[in-house]
Amino acid sequence: MQRKSFGNMQCPIARSLERVGEWWSILILRDAFYGLTRFDEFQKHLDIAPNMLTRRLNALVEEGLLERHLYCEKPPRHEYRLTQRGRDFRPVLLALMAWGNQHFAPEGASVLLLDTATGKSADPVLIDSTTGKRISEKDHVMGPGPAAAEPILQRFARAASVTSK
Structure with missing residues (x-):
């Protein structure tokens, strides 16, 4: 196949x-x-x-x-x-690791992200590099970019009409 x-x-x-x-x-x-x-x-x-x-x-x-x-x-x-x-793929791996530790490690985390200065566990999160604000479902949504073709524009227009109802 x-x-x-x-x-x-x-x-x-x-x-x-x-x-x-x-x-x-x-x-x-x-x-x-x-x-x-x-x-x-x-x-x-x-x-x-x-x-x-x-x-x-x-x-x-x-x-x-x-x-x-x-x-x-x-x-x-x-x-x-x-x-x-x-x-540049490292943040993706760190996010997968944190997600896996949170949802699929009933025995506890086997690998952690550690702060090199303190040796303490760090919690990787996404932030907006412009505002420094943590990315959240409440404050951030996906939308079409400047290169978006018609199918993408339509998808986001449909999604906007559903959420505005």
């Missing part, structure tokens, strides 16, 4: 899922943030089939989230390092 591509959709969430929506990709990025760089490290830590790991690493390199660096010429061996685009 052919997988549906989200790459040409105008939705930023769909486009992002096209790049990282496969769970192995997110786990590989997580492990790259933990400091893993080599194929055998990823394979051992994730217990992933080599052919699947090869495909996921190639896709992450292709999408510009990881870059490949040769560390051994014979045989050729590469390290995989986060690019700036890959490092």
Whole structure:
């Protein structure tokens, strides 16, 4: 069965899922943030089939989230390092971690975000960088951007008419 591509959709969430929506990709990025760089490290830590790991690493390199660096010429061996685009994924991982700790860890959190100065647990939240205000359902809604095509404009117009009733 052919997988549906989200790459040409105008939705930023769909486009992002096209790049990282496969769970192995997110786990590989997580492990790259933990400091893993080599194929055998990823394979051992994730217990992933080599052919699947090869495909996921190639896709992450292709999408510009990881870059490949040769560390051994014979045989050729590469390290995989986060690019700036890959490092910019960190807040998404932190949000997933916090959500998972809140809703899917009945035994308690196994991984926390820690403040380096105090060593205390930190709670990642989204804030508006312009106002410094915490993003909330009450104060913030999604709306069409300047590049929104007609289907997106219609979707938000429909949503606005439903909520105003």
